[in-house]
Amino acid sequence: MFRTALRHSKADGLHLGEEPIPALAPGEASIDVLAVGLCGTDTHILEGNFPSADGVILGHEVCGTVREVADDVTNVAPGDLVTVEPHKYCTECTYCRSGEEHHCVNKKGYGVKLDGGMTTTMVAPARILYRLDPQTDPMIGAMAEPLACCIHSVDRLDPKSGTSVLIAGCGPAGAMLVALSKARGLTPIVVSEPSEARRELALSMGADLAVHPDELDSAEVSALAGEQGFQSVVDAVGRAGIARDLLNRIRKGGTFLVFGVAAPDDVLALPPREVYDKELTIVGSIINPYTHERAVSMLSSVPLDRIPTRVFPLSEYEAAFEAQRHGREKVYIQPA
Ligand SMILES: [Zn+2]
Ligand SMILES: [Zn+2]
Structure with missing residues (x-):
């Protein structure tokens, strides 16, 4: 099975390509991405002002439908609408061991240092997926990340x-x-x-x-x-x-x-x-330690639908980033 993915290389900028969907490792799930938000961090990465991995798939504000799960995954199932808490912590450093994971010295963000959501199918550990009410608008679901x-x-x-x-x-x-x-x-x-x-x-x-x-x-x-x-x-x-x-x-x-x-x-x-x-x-204040679940709880009580949005298909990523730079609306790419 193949996916379309938007990768950022430091030498050549953004490139949209077809590639095989990675096989799921234990604990992982694949997600058909319905909405991925652009934010200042993405722009900073393009401008070379934010430390990111060369060749990474961008996108850290993600909402989608679970496509497939590894055999050992129990917290989500295919068809679930989910949002992603886009960080990987080492669990071994002094910060991870003292309840301050977000300061982890080996912290890696999905969409920054690990492959993120600007793809038709994202692969991520199931433990960072949070189930949403199936009626949730995927753009509102993707807002769980900045809300957190x-x-x-x-x-x-x-x-x-x-x-x-x-x-x-x-x-x-x-x-x-x-x-x-x-x-x-x-x-x-x-x-x-x-x-x-x-x-x-x-x-x-x-x-x-x-x-x-x-x-x-x-x-x-x-x-x-x-x-x-x-x-x-x-x-x-x-x-x-x-x-x-x-x-x-x-x-x-x-x-x-x-x-x-x-x-x-x-x-x-x-x-x-x-x-x-x-x-x-x-x-x-930096990122979202232990607040993603609370953000999911608040999705329907905070009037997020009043934030103006603009939507682009993945193929129009250049126009999406241009719109993001103008900053009039919250910009989303809908890959699926
Ligand atoms: Zn962001
Ligand atoms: Zn750590």
Whole structure:
């Protein structure tokens, strides 16, 4: 049996080709991929800014139907609709042994260092597959992955209900953060976002106010947030200049969450005296430790269907990546 797969080589870029479907090893399953989301990580890989394996099949936000399972697999069966938690951990390093698998020194991501979902048939360990309600829209199923990352970031922020939050950036992940903040009882939820369409998305996801970044000093914002600023501030953009501005908007005792992925050489100037005086807490958040199952549980309660999407067949991968760069919608490839 053959599959079509989109592989990324460092020398030649993307290449779509036919290849045999790998034979299943013990514990593995094959999945007919119905939807695979593109995200910033994929773009960073194409630009050479993210460590990936040469020749890898891209795609780590995956939803599909189980095609076949190895004899010893019991958690999923052919025909099940599943989403993929796209990481492989070594289980032996100090992080794996202390409940921090996501910091594993030998961590490998499917679609980054291991073959991922931009193929008609993906092969993966069955233990990283999560069954979905069969009625789930495959694009919503594929959103379990970014939603799991957002759930982890809210865990890291650990805000008290009834406290204020400012979220900068309302792309698909920012929109999920808005919805999770709402579900957590945060109020007011203010979003800073230059795109009008994304400001409207923020409001539809539960924000109380969405403003252009130039209007963060407006009376409207301070009327909601109070003179002292926000208890929680989230950088969902990933740029030091924006982060610096956001730090000025945190109240004393507040928490700053770095969620967006900044360029490695982008430097934030933060005087220790400022951290001292304001008793700031600064937290980072990376990927999705033990949150994929919770994301699956929340798929139907978070209004993910309000995030605008655009769909391409696998053969139109170039147009899909182009659309991803423009960033107007959440872009999906439907290989099957
Ligand atoms: Zn991603
Ligand atoms: Zn490890």
